[in-house]
Amino acid sequence: MLLAFMFTSSIHANTIDITVVTAAAEDRKSAGKSFAGITVIPDRPVQRAVELALYESAILFETLEVEAKLHQLQLSGDSNLESQLSNTPTGGMLILDLPAAQMKTVARQANAMQRVAINVRHSDSNLRESLCLPYIFHTIPSDRMYFDALGQFLIYRGWRKVLLVQGPTTEDTVRAESMVKSLKKFGVTIVDQRTFTLSHHPDDRDENKPEFLTGGVSYDVVAVIDTQKDYGRYLQYSTRSARPVVGDVGLTPASWHFALERYGAPQLNERYRRFKSDITPGPQVAMTDAEFAAWSAVKLVTNSLNTRPPGTELDVMSLLHDPASQVDLYKGTRGSMRHWNHQLRQPILLTTPDTVVAVAPMPKFLHPKHYVDTLGIDEPESGCQLPPNAQQ
Amino acid sequence: MNIDTVMQKVHTLAAPVFAIGAMFLLSLFSLATTPAAAATAVITNERSGDLILMNESGDTIDVIPLCSRPRGMARNSTDNTLYIACSDDGEVLEFNFNTKEVDRVFSKLSGAMSLALHHPSNRLLVSNEGAARATVINLLNAEVLATLETGHEPDGVVFSKEGDLIFVASENAGMVHVYDGNTYQPIKRLITNLRPRRLAVRENELWVSSEMGSRVEIFDTASLIKKDEIIFAPRGFRSEQLTPVDILFDQTGSTAFIALGSANHVVIVDAANRKILKYILVGRRPWGLGLTEDGKRLFVLNGLSDDVTIINTDNRRPVRTSRAGLVPHSVEIIE
Structure with a gap:
């Protein structure tokens, strides 16, 4: 209609x-x-x-x-x-x-x-x-723009070792791939990549208890991919090491914010x-x-x-x-x-629920052509190559 | 805002402390390093809600708590009266520089932002940021002469020299509204590049800074047609980082000073032939500009580093950068 x-x-x-x-x-x-x-x-x-x-x-x-x-x-x-x-x-x-x-x-x-x-x-x-x-x-x-902004921020802060924790859905997997590409692009090291489960069963505790899920490895931050925002929000303040949480919870890239x-x-x-x-x-x-x-x-x-x-x-x-x-x-x-x-x-914008912490591109991330083109898939690496004037 | 309370605060808190400090500083440094510094820069600070008085050497000589979010200013050069927009109070204050007292308060001016004074006709022009309008006030009797409709987020305002035209920039609409300065009827809307911010008039030209268009556009004030534009390119910056805001001409209108915002530079331009003479690195996000009467010192307000860069216009070099209040917005120089 x-x-x-x-x-x-x-x-x-x-x-x-x-x-x-x-x-x-x-x-x-x-x-x-x-x-x-x-x-x-x-x-x-x-x-x-x-x-x-x-x-x-x-x-x-x-x-x-x-x-x-x-x-x-x-x-x-x-x-x-x-x-x-x-x-x-x-x-x-x-x-x-x-x-x-x-x-x-x-x-x-x-x-x-x-x-x-x-x-x-x-x-x-x-x-x-x-x-x-x-x-x-x-x-x-695009997710690459969001995660490139996050990658620049982590490098800017000197937080180079990341533990990546992701959800079990296909969407989570796809987005985690984008995040890995983005973080590696700016020189972040992924020390481990782990998948959480929503199960509360004791046998699954390595995948459902934040203290276990984030233990046994050294990292500067925990990055979370949790598209449904159902588990990740319980990770902050519960990680094995006292480290910030970024990604879908904690410090989150966004295009707009009230603050x-x-x-x-x-x-x-x-x-x-x-x-x-x-x-x-x-x-x-x-x-x-x-x-x-x-x-x-x-x-x-x-x-x-x-x-x-x-x-x-x-x-x-x-x-x-x-x-x-x-x-x-x-x-x-x-x-x-x-x-x-x-x-x-x-x-x-790199945001928390109550503030805008930074606006990417971060200082010193320079692009030869356009100020914000360090964020996202750039022309040479893009699988999509539409001509400058695609009109028929 | 109760003016009595404000003024009491000034006298009981700020004045003694800063007067003593200033006397000490003056005796130690100022007199020794500079010739008689007659000019005083008056600076509004958005976030600390105060005025800072600074001498030509960059020493703070007084801090005067004032109101909520003081921003734009206009100066009556004949009697040292300053008009100051207090945005969050929706007021404009008439501030007597000689006595440091607020003589009058013009209220019900929602979101008062930028001010322009037409002295011969005693009129004050105020942009009302949140209200999509501008207000013209008769300063003799404090009457509102006209309310001018504008696009969203009006900012820069200016009268033509004779006062027969009024210009108001709307940031959101990307246009400058032209009103008849006598009848207050709309004449034309000048379409500009993105986010027009500040306006300045010289000879038969209206200069408009386009913050998001990274340029200054020049319109003929007779034909109201765009005749020229100036595009900036300091080394090491991409076009989209250049966000010009304040435009200031020297006494003769032959030299223009333009604050380039995110590019952290001020540019000096030969106003007649539009030639760029010099880019000068200042503090973070310069917006407000002020020039001494002799044209020798340019005050540049750096909104994100909370300081003021003073530039020697003869050799076009910074002389000193001094601490301002929180988020300095506008500056007027009293001689």
Whole structure:
């Protein structure tokens, strides 16, 4: 079902169409709940962040006589995907607020139909290679960007010996591979790699008791991969040696945070809290990384209007491919698209639940071309090599 | 904020301690090392909520507790009155430098951030950061003359020399709002590069620093069309690390000083031909700039290292870096 908001005329020469694509209710997994029912991962639809980005840009649209239309497409499993997507406007942008498997399917179909589609939710580095398609873009950082930031931080602090503890799921294994690549890239030594279990059985104590799981080896930090955030949170203050915990708990890389106090971030956080909210949420509420990625995608398009020669056609594909297109991410360094794998480059925050400890790239990690390209898969090593101008 | 309380604090706590310290320092160093240092730099410190008074040699001569988050300032050079935006109080204070007293408080100015004074017409222009507007105040009777709508996060404000135009930069919208300075009607919105921060006017030019666009854009104030831009490239920095904020012209408008934020440099530019004359390394994240009347000393406020770098503009070298308060924001020089 395709719903449209905020439109006044049906055909307009300077129109930007944005469609938020969501899953059918039955396909939305109940993520973010631990065994005990405690919500550990905030999981909100990205719609509000998209609306916020459009709200911020309203005065720019008015000045440039651009009309922005926001649509919503809730996919239905009953009808054909192609026919559902064919209702979305050409030349616009689809924001895919979908579970991983469905996102991949929809992305491929959108690409075949020449619809620009943005992955705002999935950081799996492999998607940057398997979805190496001209019409697909990623504004959520890849796991390699997150873990490169962490690797730089560890080297910067001189914490070179890491005990890696990971969960048992396939996703944990994939993400652990990304982490190992990132940490080794900057010279961190993985002293051992161990897998925890959720079992409480005494026979499994080497894998379920933090003191045993982290014993018998010398390390500077414990790095945790625990995608479900179900076990890792019990590791802090329970490791065999008194060492910091980083990764999915403790010091965590993130793209956005409520406590970022520079670069204008407090203004954005304040605006988000007040925007379309019956009750202003508490000061610790901020955009999730998925919401921030959706906000970034819209802002990349609207910010690029600032540097676009007046009168040029507002086709999202050409805006995203224009090397002059930049986005003010409120993180001190502007963001832009990496043309080779369509990943939004951006600084990464190293955070704890109550503060931002550092903003990567860390000092002295230099890149020959772009300040933030020490984070993530760089052009020479990327398996995805889209041309600078992938327009057909 | 109760002004009586503030002033009491100044007299009972700060004044004696710093007066004694300053006299001691003056007798030991200042008189011996520099010629009669007549100018005083007044510095707002966002986080410590105070003013620091500093002489030309970089010695702190007084610390005055003031308000919550003092940021932008404007100076009336004829009578040494300073207007100081107290952002978290939503107030602008009229501070008499001669008596060190707050004479008046302009309130209900939510998120007051940057200030500009048009002395001939006695008008003060205030950007209201969180409220997406700017306010024009008649200083004679403290009346609000106009409330000007802007994009989100308005920052830099400036009047044209004659006061017939008002410019307000909106960081979030990426534009400068141009208002008629007499009727307060909107005239035009100038589209800028990303995150326009501060504005400065010379001759028929409006200079706009684009913090995230890493450049200064120059608009013609008559045609309101962009005519030029200056792109910076100090050695060892990538373009995206250059985040220009404050722009300051010397008395004649022939030389521009621009603080480059994350690049930790100040740049001196020949304003007429846009030629870059010198990059000078200062402290961390320089934003605020101030110049002595003779143009010989440039004060650079380093917001992340909580200090002030004083630059000799003749040989374009730093003279001294002195401790400021916490997060120094703006500086005005009183002669």
